[in-house]
Amino acid sequence: LGNYATERKVSMYAATEEIGLGEHLDSRYTDRLQRFKRWMDGVRQQCAQNDPIAALRSMVMDIDYENWLRQNSSSEKAADYRMSNVWFLIEALKNTLEKDEEGGMTIEEAIGKLVLSDMLERQQEEEDGAEG
Template sequence: MFEKFLMQNRIPYKISGGTSFFSRPEIKDLLAYLRVLTNPDDDSAFLRIVNTPKREIGPATLKKLGEWAMTRNKSMFTASFDMGLSQTLSGRGYEALTRFTHWLAEIQRLAEREPIAAVRDLIHGMDYESWLYETSPSPKAAEMRMKNVNQLFSWMTEMLEGSELDEPMTLTQVVTRFTLRDMMERGESDEELDQVQLMTLHASKGLEFPYVYMVGMEEGFFAAPEQYR
């Protein structure tokens, strides 16, 4: 929750002693899909999602697609629609690739009219929940990961719809906001002190800050008050 509001208000922050919501694999997967929807030229995002979940699009198929796209100065996603590609690719790999990219193009067209419905259809259409149960170490872990995906969808819905205080955002604006957060995480350094530090009590041991807020005390998560009397 704190990450959500800090990110929405463009307030820099760093997490210590815990895992950032936006660094979780399932969140990165969904954001990669959304990056391709809003920017078809994003090859790194395309390569992350093309086999997530598995689609039988092998390395040889992707290598040939990449070479085809490079010689024509196109992104891999855009090049996948070229009529002449069938002369270079064939078989199950080509069929799986075209099935995937044509489905994604349909979601892309829907996103132009109804972005919330498009994101919902995206999550359901790729059957991500089933894939999480297949690849997670336990059903409980899969359930928690899917809960994170649903939480991200809920946040996106709020940002797309807007509120009394915030104007509705476009899907591109929402994805850009999330992507900037990911870039900040990858570029963080210990010298960047002018930011909110989110950490557990244990992680803060020995550290000093000008302002400290201990949250959740009213929920009884910390030691009982009588222990300090």
């Protein structure tokens, strides 16, 4: 998929829908990729048209991320910590959306605002560390 997308100069996401991908991958893989893309498109649509926070929570549950963390973490405590980070991020996005006085902020804009805020905090911490 990556090689095909690079060759076509498109994202891997866009490449999953191209007919030519079938010439590079077995149909069982292209079918799975197309199903995944349709599922992601549904999540994106829910984020845009309905409650984006509910859509994100549902996405985390749909992929059974907590169970995956438990299977792949070094301990239950590590899995719990990682999962709490996911819920913290979703809660932070919820709070960012709720603070939007105009009410028109998209989930993408909320993510951008959180990323910018985090970058500014890290920069401030570095400056404070350099001064101290």
